[in-house]
Amino acid sequence: MAIPEEEVHMIIKQVLDEVVGPNAAYSHKDSVQWNQKAVEQITKKLVGAGKPYKYVVTSSFLQISSGSGLNVSTISYWNKITDSSYMYRWEAKAMLAIVYVFAIAI
Amino acid sequence: MDDANDRNFVLRPTPGQKFRPKAVNGVVQEILHEKLNGLEHYSMEESEKLTNEISVLIRDRLKVLQLPRYKYIVQTMITEQIGHGATTALQCCWDEDCDSYVHQRFVTGSIWCEVLVFAIFHY
Numbered sequence: 317m318a319i320p321e322e323e324v325h326m327i328i329k330q331v332l333d334e335v336v337g338p339n340a341a342y343s344h345k346d347s348v349q350w351n352q353k354a355v356e357q358i359t360k361k362l363v364g365a366g367k368p369y370k371y372v373v374t375s376s377f378l379q380i381s382s383g384s385g386l387n388v389s390t391i392s393y394w395n396k397i398t399d400s401s402y403m404y405r406w407e408a409k410a411m412l413a414i415v416y417v418f419a420i421a422i
Numbered sequence: 423m424d425d426a427n428d429r430n431f432v433l434r435p436t437p438g439q440k441f442r443p444k445a446v447n448g449v450v451q452e453i454l455h456e457k458l459n460g461l462e463h464y465s466m467e468e469s470e471k472l473t474n475e476i477s478v479l480i481r482d483r484l485k486v487l488q489l490p491r492y493k494y495i496v497q498t499m500i501t502e503q504i505g506h507g508a509t510t511a512l513q514c515c516w517d518e519d520c521d522s523y524v525h526q527r528f529v530t531g532s533i534w535c536e537v538l539v540f541a542i543f544h545y
Contacts, residue, residue: 342507347507359513359515363515370514370515370521371515372514372540374510376508376511376536377510382505384504384506385466386499386502387469388499389477389498389499390477390495390497391481392496393485393493393495394493394494418540420516
């Protein structure tokens with residue numbers, strides 16, 4: 317029933333490649349816009365698949381230049397048979413994107 | 423009819439059993455203060471442990487609220503504060519009436535912590 321993981325990963329990769337591109341330079345103003353646009357399109361594509369889920373998409377962009385660390389943890393309290401989470405890590409030259417997708421069955 | 427648990431077919435939480443983001447804001451800040459205040463240096467292992475602990479603590483506090491039929495997602499991020507850029511964006515496709523989210527940030531001289539809590543009503 318659930319959407320296959322590869323499919324979600326492909327959607328995220330496609331959108332980020334399209335919106336940001338692998339060689340983009342980091343600028344804070346642009347990254348806010350890219351981020352907003354990326355989550356919007358990812359959500360749109362997920363909803364377009366026409367499955368009976370509610371979706372939550374979060375995405376964090378981080379500048380990579382200084383070698384800083386990042387830790388992310390997620391914990392859910394839900395029905396693990398019907399609901400699922402997906403994580404995708406996308407990297408470009410100057411930035412790192414961590415995208416989480418949660419699909420909650422209606 | 424007071425308890426959403428007793429009803430078989432539920433479309434809305436009763437007013438008293440609705441998730442209220444404002445009430446949870448304080449809880450999240452309190453936990454972040456308790457865990458992160460006084461943290462002087464960033465370390466990979468320490469933060470890995472902390473992110474997990476914070477998420478678990480918040481989840482447990484949410485469970486105490488005893489809101490029937492709510493599902494929760496807690497996401498905690500800690501990154502080192504050394505002047506690099508970072509942004510978070512989110513988009514949800516859900517029922518605006520009963521689902522909600524909380525966003526809190528805690529910044530000290532050495533770290534930058536962001537917490538997202540989502541509450542989703544299950545019909």
